[in-house]
Amino acid sequence: FLPRTIFGSFASAWGLERERLTREGRAFWSHHNLILRWQLFTLALMVATYLLLGPLSLLLFVVQALFAIFALETINYIEHYGLLRAQRPDGSYEAVKPVHSWNSNHILTNVSLFNLGRHSDHHRQSSRPFYSLRNYDEAPQLPYGYSAMVVLAMLPPLWFRVMDRELAAFRDRSTTGLSA
Numbered sequence: 001f002l003p004r005t006i007f008g009s010f011a012s013a014w015g016l017e018r019e020r021l022t023r024e025g026r027a028f029w030s031h032h033n034l035i036l037r038w039q040l041f042t043l044a045l046m047v048a049t050y051l052l053l054g055p056l057s058l059l060l061f062v063v064q065a066l067f068a069i070f071a072l073e074t075i076n077y078i079e080h081y082g083l084l085r086a087q088r089p090d091g092s093y094e095a096v097k098p099v100h101s102w103n104s105n106h107i108l109t110n111v112s113l114f115n116l117g118r119h120s121d122h123h124r125q126s127s128r129p130f131y132s133l134r135n136y137d138e139a140p141q142l143p144y145g146y147s148a149m150v151v152l153a154m155l156p157p158l159w160f161r162v163m164d165r166e167l168a169a170f171r172d173r174s175t176t177g178l179s180a
Contacts, residue, residue, distance in 0.1 A: 001073075001077055002070065002073055002074070005073050005076070005077070006069060006073060013035055014035060017033055017034060017035045017036075021033060045061075046058060046061060046062075049061050074150055074153055074154075075116070075146065075150070077153060078102065078142070078146070078149045078150065078153055079101050079102050079119045080100070080101055080102070081102065081163055081167070082163065082164075082167040083099070083100050083101060083102070083140065083167075084100075085100055096123045096124070097120075097124070098120035098121070098123070098124055098136035098138055098139040099120075099138060099139055099140065099174065100120070100123065101119045101120045101123055101139065101140075102119065102139070102140050102141070102142045103117055103118055103119060103120050103135055103136065103139045103140065103141050103142065104116075104117030104119075104141070104142040104144075104145055104146055104149070105117060105118070105135045105141060106142075106144070106145035106146075108145050108147070109145035109146045109147070113146060114130045114131070115130045115131065115133040116130075116146065117142070117145070117146060118133035118134060118135055120135075120136045120139040121133040121134045121135070121136065124136075140166070140167070140170040142166075143162060143166055
């Protein structure tokens, strides 16, 4: 999953930027290309880190960046595993609802990660401050807090055994009209 999402997201972003620039009648290889600008900024930051702080600092910068990407994509995987939005006849998708992401109402997760476990409310109203995010009973609930779920995600056979069972139970509750 990680290589596919990292490289796929990067390729998708470049494609979307190409479409945007084409729509605006602007050249792809120009200062109008926001992705190119931010990539050049990152490269300049890396060069400055190397020149001002040395090779060890550059290595630490790269390691922390890789860890941040790993953490972001792993949590994204955990928060959305197996949940799909229905596609409408016109090809668009239904609006995002609390049932489209997993919640974790475990106290340690929410205290240590600024209510990240209340992800469904973030999708429902992205402008809501983190300290006001709410739990939705109808949203699927992770069986453990984020720390345990990250460990599970690193062990795919165990992950699938636990989460496929949870996903099936959530779908059963959803089809019978009971709250999740």
